[in-house]
Amino acid sequence: MAQVTKANGRVPFIAGNWKMNLDHLQSIAFVQKLAWSLKDARLDFDGVEVAVFPPFTDLRSVQTLVAADKLPVKYGAQDVSAHDAGAFTGEISGAFLKALDCEYVIIGHSERRTLHMEDDALVAAKVKAALKYDVTPVICVGETAEDLAEHGPSAVPVAQLTAALEGVGAGADIVVAYEPVWAIGSGQAATPEQAEQVAAALRAVVAESIGADAAAATRILYGGSVKSGNIAGFMRQPNVDGALVGGASLDVAEFSSISRFQSHVGT
Numbered sequence: 106m107a108q109v110t111k112a113n114g115r116v117p118f119i120a121g122n123w124k125m126n127l128d129h130l131q132s133i134a135f136v137q138k139l140a141w142s143l144k145d146a147r148l149d150f151d152g153v154e155v156a157v158f159p160p161f162t163d164l165r166s167v168q169t170l171v172a173a174d175k176l177p178v179k180y181g182a183q184d185v186s187a188h189d190a191g192a193f194t195g196e197i198s199g200a201f202l203k204a205l206d207c208e209y210v211i212i213g214h215s216e217r218r219t220l221h222m223e224d225d226a227l228v229a230a231k232v233k234a235a236l237k238y239d240v241t242p243v244i245c246v247g248e249t250a251e252d253l254a255e256h257g258p259s260a261v262p263v264a265q266l267t268a269a270l271e272g273v274g275a276g277a278d279i280v281v282a283y284e285p286v287w288a289i290g291s292g293q294a295a296t297p298e299q300a301e302q303v304a305a306a307l308r309a310v311v312a313e314s315i316g317a318d319a320a321a322a323t324r325i326l327y328g329g330s331v332k333s334g335n336i337a338g339f340m341r342q343p344n345v346d347g348a349l350v351g352g353a354s355l356d357v358a359e360f361s362s363i364s365r366f367q368s369h370v371g372t
């Protein structure tokens with residue numbers, strides 16, 4: 106299968122955020138089926154990285170399965186504490202994620218910003234906590250419909266990413282996810298051109314904050330009502346390197362189809 110790994114060298118990244126869905130038994134069945142599906146499709150795993158982000162309680166099961174069967178599926182957590190250890194009831198340390206071989210952690214998802222009152226300062230602290238333990242943060246930014254009407258598409262995501270990277274060292278390994286809040290779970294995705302416009306602005310922020318080399322290497326994802334039917338349009342954009350998928354990541358066939366976006370490119 107022809108790959109569309111871009112001339113820029115960034116490996117496309119398809120990430121499934123399960124949110125609060127699928128328990129540890131369901132996670133095992135899901136990851137097994139996903140791996141079989143991707144293998145059946147003869148996906149070249151050098152050409153695309155596929156990761157799932159299950160609830161914390163699933164991570165040990167997913168780790169065991171992936172390690173035992175050497176499955177070509179990566180995994181990460183949906184949140185991390187800003188603290189290392191101690192009296193923080195309900196929190197999960199980056200050290201614990203690293204101990205489970207999590208490569209990634211989602212930080213600053215709009216649901217955490219809105220429902221759990223996470224502000225830019227806390228997001229920035231969590232980014233540093235993840236990097237401290239060598240877990241790559243997937244930093245989520247995005248504007249609400251009101252922000253869009255008032256400030257246009259880029260202003261709020263740019264401000265959020267600038268704040269999230271405050272104090273982060275040059276060359277840090279990060280992933281950025283642009284998720285317009287109005288597109289999440291709404292069935293109304295941004296257009297590929299809208300996503301590209303904001304992704305380009307976010308890449309400039311990465312360059313300004315942690316350096317041009319890091320900006321060239323950083324994957325910027327689009328998220329918000331991504332499906333197999335619209336993924337190709339996003340993947341054609343020069344600054345969009347993948348997708349953070351919510352609802353559609355809970356259906357093995359659909360998530361596998363999104364991961365095989367190469368087969369939709371050109372259609």
Ligand SMILES: O=C[C@H](O)COP(=O)(O)O
Binds near residue numbers: 288292329351352
């Ligand atoms: O993290 C994923 C996003 O919230 C997108 O969710 P969605 O694909 O259900 O719109």
